[in-house]
Amino acid sequence: MGKFSTDINRSVGEFRLSAVLLSVLLSASASQAQPQHTLADQCPPSFALDSNNQCRLRNLYQLYDSLQDRGLGGLKTALPEHRDGFSPQQIDLGRLLFFDPVLSGDKNLSCANCHNPALGFSDGMDRSVGARGHVSQRSAPTLWNSAFLKVFFWDARAHSLEEQAIGPLFSDVEMANTPEQLLADLNQVDAYPKLFKQAFPDSEDAVVISNIATALSAFQSSLISLNSPYDRYAHGDAKALNPNELEGLNVFRSFVARCSQCHTPPLFTNQQVAVIGTPEPAGLPRDIGAAETFDAERLRGGFKVPTLRNIARTAPYMHSGRFATLREAAEFYTKGRGHAVPEGEELLLHWHISDPNLTDTELDRLVDFMGALSDESFMPNVPTQVPSGLLNSKTSISLVTASGE
Numbered sequence: 326m327g328k329f330s331t332d333i334n335r336s337v338g339e340f341r342l343s344a345v346l347l348s349v350l351l352s353a354s355a356s357q358a359q360p361q362h363t364l365a366d367q368c369p370p371s372f373a374l375d376s377n378n379q380c381r382l383r384n385l386y387q388l389y390d391s392l393q394d395r396g397l398g399g400l401k402t403a404l405p406e407h408r409d410g411f412s413p414q415q416i417d418l419g420r421l422l423f424f425d426p427v428l429s430g431d432k433n434l435s436c437a438n439c440h441n442p443a444l445g446f447s448d449g450m451d452r453s454v455g456a457r458g459h460v461s462q463r464s465a466p467t468l469w470n471s472a473f474l475k476v477f478f479w480d481a482r483a484h485s486l487e488e489q490a491i492g493p494l495f496s497d498v499e500m501a502n503t504p505e506q507l508l509a510d511l512n513q514v515d516a517y518p519k520l521f522k523q524a525f526p527d528s529e530d531a532v533v534i535s536n537i538a539t540a541l542s543a544f545q546s547s548l549i550s551l552n553s554p555y556d557r558y559a560h561g562d563a564k565a566l567n568p569n570e571l572e573g574l575n576v577f578r579s580f581v582a583r584c585s586q587c588h589t590p591p592l593f594t595n596q597q598v599a600v601i602g603t604p605e606p607a608g609l610p611r612d613i614g615a616a617e618t619f620d621a622e623r624l625r626g627g628f629k630v631p632t633l634r635n636i637a638r639t640a641p642y643m644h645s646g647r648f649a650t651l652r653e654a655a656e657f658y659t660k661g662r663g664h665a666v667p668e669g670e671e672l673l674l675h676w677h678i679s680d681p682n683l684t685d686t687e688l689d690r691l692v693d694f695m696g697a698l699s700d701e702s703f704m705p706n707v708p709t710q711v712p713s714g715l716l717n718s719k720t721s722i723s724l725v726t727a728s729g730e
């Protein structure tokens with residue numbers, strides 16, 4: 326990556342820019358850009374390059390075809406279908422875009438603001454804060470393993486990474502950009518038209534919204550986390566889990582606790598919507614969740630079962646970050662079916678939400694086990710410098726310490 330003047334970056338980090346100042350800065354930083362902007366020609370770890378210059382996922386779980394195990398929490402359950410087949414250049418361009426605040430209307434917010442690699446690609450907040458300080462209704466989900474997802478968002482309203490990526494870019498309360506402004510800004514950064522051309526050599530005009538969506542999807546589908554202690558245990562290393570974690574696994578997949586009925590291995594989500602009756606933050610109205618998506622009252626308060634991969638990194642928990650710790654989240658399930666549903670509120674709770682009467686020790690072991698689902702060995706490199714030269718004021722420090730290049 327080229328090195329730019331750090332003075333420009335600092336000033337960008339400290340002020341909200343006027344449009345005029347911004348265009349001066351964009352062209353100033355672009356003029357200092359070195360022409361050595363090239364995109365990776367190798368796939369990220371976990372992928373192999375095929376003869377069509379496409380990255381293909383390679384993972385031990387692909388050896389398993391244990392349909393009979395599916396849904397029961399079996400160790401050798403096969404992976405669901407996944408998105409791959411992006412080129413190394415598309416993935417790498419997506420990486421640069423993901424961290425570049427030039428994508429947002431006020432040039433101060435990148436995807437990584439709310440999906441920070443150092444925080445499990447979440448943001449550590451109960452509810453995310455978008456453009457102009459707008460507090461959103463929900464928390465930012467992790468992006469690890471999103472290559473395997475069929476439905477996106479807590480309320481399951483999007484069906485592909487591409488469809489999803491456009492949402493935050495042009496949402497008034499998230500990145501608050503417009504398609505015209507975004508394309509104009511990207512074209513103004515010297516490096517981007519060339520990088521887009523490298524990533525999309527067949528596109529006549531490569532800087533278009535659909536290519537932005539493809540590149541972002543390519544990068545996100547490269548975030549694979551399937552090498553946790555749990556995975557090593559699942560593949561046959563009996564010592565990979567310590568006794569406490571193993572005890573936790575057994576509680577997790579027991580028919581008393583029933584966690585694995587919904588948080589099904591190997592992704593630790595069955596990708597379905599379930600109504601479990603989590604409480605809303607004090608004073609906030611009920612988030613009806615999937616009832617709106619499917620126009621179905623029986624799904625009132627229903628949310629997509631979230632993955633538990635890297636869950637130890639993504640506190641606070643649940644759709645509105647109501648629980649600060651994993652212990653609190655686990656405890657929720659044993660306080661009595663529907664205990665947090667306010668009086669007068671009718672929710673059709675899922676039949677796997679029961680009264681398991683877990684002991685304190687069992688809850689502790691569940692927390693130990695969920696901690697064994699952490700794996701960040703394929704953490705992508707956080708760019709030390711993005712092509713626009715803009716720095717992200719909110720996350721620059723934590724992003725840089727997350728990995729560095």
Ligand code: HEC
Nearest residue numbers: 435436439453454455463464465466477478479480493499
């Ligand atoms: C202002 C904070 C914020 C920004 C900026 C942001 N997101 Fe998100 N993201 C969220 C929140 C909050 C949700 C959950 C929203 C919901 O479910 O209604 C979410 C959901 C998602 C999901 C769905 C994940 C899942 O498991 O369902 C993906 C994928 C995603 N964001 C990718 C991106 C990308 C790519 C960008 C940049 C173009 C981006 N986000 C920018 C806050 C943000």
Ligand code: HEC
Nearest residue numbers: 583584587599603628629630631642643644654658675677
């Ligand atoms: C009926 C399906 C179901 C069962 C059974 C279930 N969960 Fe969940 N789980 C969900 C859903 C749905 C959510 C999201 C709910 C929300 O945000 O309001 C969730 C959220 C969570 C979260 C927070 C995840 C995040 O990213 O914020 C944790 C931790 C969790 N569950 C652990 C467990 C444990 C431990 C058990 C067993 C004791 C369990 N779950 C049983 C469906 C289930």
